[in-house]
Amino acid sequence: MSDFAFERDGAAASSAPRRPRASLGSAEAEEIFASFDPKILRRFFAFLKPHKTYLVLAQIAVLTSAATAMSIPYMIGRAVDAAAKRDPSRLDQLLMVFAGLVVLNAGAFFLEQWMSARLAQKVIFDVRRAMFSHFQDVSLSFMDKTHVGRIMARLQGDVNALQEFLESTTGALGDLVLLVGIAIVLLATDLQLGLLTLTVIPMLIAVRAIWLPFSKKTFRQARDASSSANSALAENIQGIRTVQETRREAMNFDLYEEKARENMQAQVGSAKLTQVMVPTVDVLTGFAMAIVIVVGGNAVLGGRLDVGVMVAFIFYVQRFFDPVRMLSMQYTIMQRAMAAGHRIFEVLDVPVTIKDKPGAAPLGRDMEPTVEFRNVTFGYDPKRPVLHDISFKVRPHEVVALVGPTGSGKTSIMSLTHRFYDVDRGQVLVGGQDVRDVELDSLGRVIGMVLQEPFLFTGTIEENIRYNTSASLEEIIEAAKAVSAHDFIMRLPEGYQTRLGQRGRNISLGQRQLVSFARALVADPKILILDEATANIDSFTEQAIQKALKVLFAGRTCMVIAHRLATIRDADRIIVLQQGRIIEEGPHDELMAQDGLYARLYRSAHASFDDATVAATGDAEFAMRT
Structure with a gap:
């Protein structure tokens, strides 16, 4: 099968190991x-x-x-x-x-x-x-x-x-x-006629008791079939680029047609079973009315019953089975x-689990912008740590780069700094305070992040840059100029008022990244985190950004992740990670002079850390994982 496939339950097919799902999908x-x-x-x-x-x-x-x-x-x-x-x-x-x-x-x-x-x-x-x-x-x-x-x-x-x-x-x-x-x-009104009329109730209860187990099974199958068809449809739409790239339209159509046909058959079956109760109730209604007409009619002819009572009985019988129908439906509801x-x-x-503890203190804007890890061990699954006894300190206004192969723990360090997760052991300190002891809102105001995959919301470019701040248009333009976004924005038909589609897909990936740069910078954080923020930007744009970053880094404490070693060689300090451990640390020239892993990787490939990892280290485990 190619990249895109349907599973029987409507979920995406994949040969990759699946993470355990939460109990909500039970x-x-x-x-x-x-x-x-x-x-x-x-x-x-x-x-x-x-x-x-x-x-x-x-x-x-x-x-x-x-x-x-x-x-x-x-x-x-x-x-x-x-x-x-x-x-x-x-x-x-x-x-x-x-x-x-x-x-x-x-x-x-x-x-x-x-x-x-x-x-x-x-x-x-x-x-x-x-x-x-x-x-x-x-x-x-x-x-x-x-x-x-x-x-x-x-x-x-x-x-x-x-x-x-x-x-x-x-x-x-x-x-x-x-x-x-x-x-x-x-x-x-009339005990004898009333009792005769109500004799249909036991029959209705018996029919309902027989019908209910079949209806449960049929309705469940109909819902499962509908869910499967809808999931397949949504997945095909989301993956339409891959579908067209691999020319799988015909195969996907056949797969979807099969699910749609199963859904149609299940829905027809449930509709058929639903309609069983309607004629059943109608037959019982007719039977009850026949009792009224025959027995009541004879009573009227015999002078025991007024004709008005018989007419009222007929109307009551009609009304009696309306709530029976409705209550049957409401039981299912x-x-x-x-x-x-x-x-x-x-x-x-x-x-x-990640929330302010009682008595949490806010981080003040005048706090010293430091980040420190003290003997931190962490894993998304506590049984399989990603980081092992990590310790380092980022001093005020220092630019520290984290480099290492995929899976070495760089992004985990960034996530722990912002307290997206809590450590298993050790401490993460921002401004000298354990992040578990400070208010999350104040932590978010102090730390700004730009991620590898920028997320833009539906709205104008101006609104996306201003996100969660009260910045003026002049401040937004200034930030956009600083990250070389202003020129391409002004080339758009409505400039800063250009409305972005879902996740900003009407502009390029590199342009989206520039907008996210401007959004982080307009918030003026004391600590700036860049997680592969230049990975999706072309070399020409990256040159302009590198010049802007030198100005933007001034006065801020910065932590940078980059696979391209050339983009972080001017950092004050470089921390080299491998398999969740720090193996080297120092400025670029010092690491090159040590002629260790960083130097070998840098000489092997200026463009990408991952590209040269296996060649430089012989790390067969890394080769298998990548």
Whole structure:
């Protein structure tokens, strides 16, 4: 298979070893149906507390609608009796009351729907906000092990399931009240006829008991097939460049067609099973009405029953099975909502491990801009350390470069400096304070980072450079000029007001990097971290940036990662890493004079550290890993 392929579960196929996923992707979490869970319901209804006024008004409207719906057939029956007895004054009174009930029923139904919709939207707004807030604080260690795109897509559907449940919950109460109320009215009006009419209920329960297990299995298959087809479609769109490059359009179409066909067959099966209950209820309704007509008709002919009562019975029977249909649907909605609630609260329960501890102190702008590692050992998996007993100190306004082959721990050092992760052993100090003892917000204001893969947000170039600052346009332009971004920005049709597409894809990768440079610099951090920041910039642009960086580095403490050794030879100090350990340290000339690993690598290849690692060191393990 080529780079792009579909897996049976819709995930990307890959020959590379997979990282273990978080429990959010477990088979239990993927269930579309779940049994009633009071704990989930209690947590969910906690979101209702701020909006209890809407809930109360909706319930009042529901009860009013149910009461008027039960009264209307009774009034019709009384009106029929009045007409049969030729009592026009009584008939007129009943018609006026009937009209009032119809208007009240319509108004209550409208208020019920309106209040339910507003309540659902407000609660779902709070749920979305809680999820977004929590995801922004979730530690990167969790994100490293989780397929975020798939989880977010799934949670979007789960939120919609909760919304559907909320909108139908108030109606479910009305349907239940209507169902019980009609049964009571039928029995109270004529016990014998009422009991005969309600004999269809055991048959309905039996049909439902047989239908439910099949429906669960079929609906689960339909959802799995839909998820697989959607995942395949999204993956194909995201990888369209690779698809067209390798000319796999025809093969991918065949693979997608297979998944789409499986989805179609599963959806047809679920729709077919769904429709089984509709004619079943209709048949039972007809059977109940036949009982009323035959038994009730004989009672009317025998003089035991008024014709109006029989007419009312017919209307009540029709009304009786409407809530039966709705409650059957709402039961399925409730099951989906329970499963959705499990998944949503599972996400909200993900612990935030990187957070301010009680009494954390802010880093002041007047603090000494130093970075120090003291005997740091760290691994994304604690059983497999990436860094081993690392110790070094970056003094104020010093430019320190980190070099080493891929996997030597350079980026991990940068991440620990910003406290994206916590160390397993040892200490990381910024400004002389352990990063675990300072406020994260102040740490973010002191440290600026430019990464190898720049991330630009949808918006104008000006907005992207100003990101998280209050810089003026003049300051933005000054920063852009400093990193040689101003000229290409001014060549764009709308200059700094040019809107960027998703991740800034309407400008080149090198231009995106320059914008991210300007964004970091306009924030004026005391400590600047560059992680392969010049890797995606052409040699001509890099020359201009090197000149700008000398000016920009002045007055700042800087840590730089670069594979191109030529780009960091002017650093005050170079730290050479290999397999998570520091093996050499010093300025460029001193390291060259030592004639160690750095010198051999530099002489072997000026362009790239990785390119020469195997040749210079004979590191067979590194060769296998790369």
